[in-house]
Amino acid sequence: MTDPHIKQQFFSEIRQAIPERQIYTDSLRTYAWGTDASFYRMTPQVVVRTKNEQEVQAAFKACKKYAIPFTLRAAGTSLSGQSCTDSVLIVAGKGWEQFHLDDDKNAITLQPGITGGRVKKILKPYGRVFPPDPASVGSAMVGGIVVNNASGMNCGVHANSDHMLLSARLVLTDGTVLDTGDEQSREAFRKSHPEFLKKIEALRDEVRKDADLTERIRYKYSIKNVTGLNIRPLVDYDDPFDIIAHSIVGSEGTLAFLSSVRMKTLHEYPYRASAMVYFQTMEESCKAIVALKQLKADEDDMAMTYENLKVKSAEMLDYLSLQSVDDPVYLNYKKDVDAGRIDGVAKGDYHNLTAVLTETKALTPEGLKANIQEVMDTLSRFNLYGEPAFTDDPKVYGKYWSIRSGIFPAVGGQRPVGSSCLIEDVAFHIQDLPHATVDLQQLIARHGYKDACIYGHAFEGNYHFILNQSFATKEEVERYRNMMECMR
Ligand SMILES: Cc1cc2nc3c(=O)[nH]c(=O)nc-3n(C[C@H](O)[C@H](O)[C@H](O)COP(=O)(O)OP(=O)(O)OC[C@H]3O[C@@H](n4cnc5c(N)ncnc54)[C@H](O)[C@@H]3O)c2cc1C
Incomplete structure (x- = not known):
């Protein structure tokens, strides 16, 4: 929208269909709407807050008539800049809250x-x-x-x-x-x-x-x-x-x-229990996740539908994720490592510890108990750090899940001044998980990202990794480019 004449015509057209109080063109409010949860900033030239389909139609019509690009926005919590624009921002949030x-x-x-x-x-x-x-x-x-x-x-x-x-x-x-x-x-x-x-x-x-x-x-x-x-x-x-x-x-x-x-x-399962299970290595944790995914309600039924899976979710947290939230077991592990109590691990090297937050659900208390037993039997085949314990107390498992949800803001909050907290997603098929996860960890380390953590939906073969990236120097931009190229 560089031509002032077109801009004027565009504004007069949308003002005919949309109340003035829903159209922002002043520098303060357009600036405030210039970012989502990503690290991008683009200041829109106009923000149009819509309340109904007629207003959206009118905004679309005017944009189309004057060939002006527009971007849609709900809550603006996107992480990759997809709800940012330097053109027209059409918002449909408050006022669009009906349901049936x-x-x-x-x-x-x-x-x-x-x-x-x-x-x-x-x-x-x-x-x-x-x-x-x-x-x-x-x-x-x-x-x-x-x-x-x-x-x-x-x-x-x-x-x-x-x-x-x-x-x-x-x-x-x-x-x-x-x-x-x-x-x-x-x-x-x-x-x-x-x-x-x-x-x-x-x-x-x-x-x-x-x-x-x-x-x-x-x-x-x-x-x-x-x-x-x-x-x-x-x-x-x-x-x-x-x-x-x-x-x-x-x-x-x-x-x-x-x-x-x-x-x-x-439907929600009425009975559920979670455990935070700690493994001696990341590879071991991934092998255990693959084994947990094999646990099915009916062994004859080869289909792995959600309904017949005994474990409903398993979230992996690497050692930096655990460190970001001051996980107490991680703090103990550090003490054990530094006191030479972990075989084959040198003092100061904490990178092996990996946690898996796992959850099982059932329709009856008996079903839940049986599931827990089966999961514990499976876990006993793996090299764990400490004894796993399931809890069905919502207050306790609620804390585990809050720890997991809090990783991204916690890591972001600890980033060095002047750097941006970038979060990426990668997805693998479950059978590739053990080697792919270790490869990913090594790839990130090779590019010198010492504080980058990996965590996420291991059960679905989907991880996030977070990098605290500076774009202040050519070298840093190059480092990021190389890392992302290798990732592809
Ligand atoms: C702390 C945090 C944690 C997160 N965790 C996760 C996570 O675990 N998993 C995950 O997948 N994502 C996660 N996200 C990102 C997630 O994608 C967004 O939170 C959410 O999906 C976007 O919803 P929103 O209402 O903010 O949409 P917006 O960011 O406003 O918009 C999202 C996209 O939809 C378009 N859009 C919006 N409304 C409409 C509409 N009515 N019609 C057509 N297009 C529209 C926009 O143009 C944009 O491209 C997280 C983000 C944050 C900040």
Whole structure:
């Protein structure tokens, strides 16, 4: 928006449709809206706070007419700058908080501005859960969670937004509203956009003709793959409306505005227990995770569905993650190492200790007890540091999970002044976990990142690593570039 004449015309057009109090152009507020939870800053030229579909349509129309780029924003907790812009920022947060829970509680329809934490509270009394669970769930909103395909410690791949989504109500960039769950809306769209649907069908058929490509897509999406646009719908749904609805998951605001979404809910297990288990090496912890994932309710049933897994989640925390939160067992380990009490480990070398926060759930107390026993039997085959102990006390296991959720802010808070706290994701198939994790740790160390920690959703083969990176010198920029190139 460099041409002042166009800028003026654009403003006068959106002011006709959107109340003045919802449009910010002053330097203070545009500056304040110029960042999300990433380290990027771009000051928008205008912030448009929308309250309904008509306002979104009006903003889209004006942007399209004057060829002005725009970016959508829910809560702005994204970590990679995808909700930042130096152009037009269209916000749909407060005011977009309505929901409708089905009578049988098996599905919920949500507007994009409702936080994930509030959805959880709505469902709790009915013993149901909204599975996507980023650690930011208290602030992150449904629009951002679904459109980022954000997930966390418990939802894995089986219950991510893509798998939970039933239908979506969208505002396309040409202003059309399409509700893929409403037959009238679908029929109207068939009439107004026949070419659009034909292209989707042609793409679907082209992909499916290629058996290797189809298989590759399935393989890629069997792990937490959120890179790029979601192409799984092309192989897993026949109906072009389902393909459109599921494509919105992970689209990061590039395809359409999500006006509401209908999602499945899952039942919550009434009995659960967690243990923080410490291993003598990272590789050993990964081997144990692979073994825990093999524990199934029915040994004859080879399918590893979430329902029949005995262990529901396992989060790995490397020694720097433990150090960032002053984990008491890690502090003891340091004393043991320095007193020469750990075989084969030199004084001052604490990098081997690795924790796995694991959780089992069941429908009955007996089921929970049996699961715990089986997990303990499995763990006894591995080289542990200390005795593992499960707890079913929510106050105690709540603390464990808070430690896990607190790693990112804790590490970020300890970064050297002038550096940025960068968080990245990598995902592997579970069988590759032991060697891939050790490779990752060595790769980071080779590039001289002494305070970079690795932690995350090991059960899903998905780790985060955090780097405290300075961009102040050429050498530092080069170091970061080399590291990321090697990662690819
Ligand atoms: C402390 C912390 C912990 C986190 N932990 C996790 C984690 O465990 N797992 C994980 O996956 N992520 C995590 N995240 C990042 C996570 O992706 C975001 O928290 C969340 O998904 C974004 O929600 P939001 O409401 O802030 O969306 P925003 O950041 O506002 O937007 C997200 C994206 O969606 C688009 N968008 C927003 N609303 C709409 C809409 N209505 N229609 C179309 N597009 C829209 C935006 O353009 C943007 O591309 C964490 C972030 C923080 C700060």
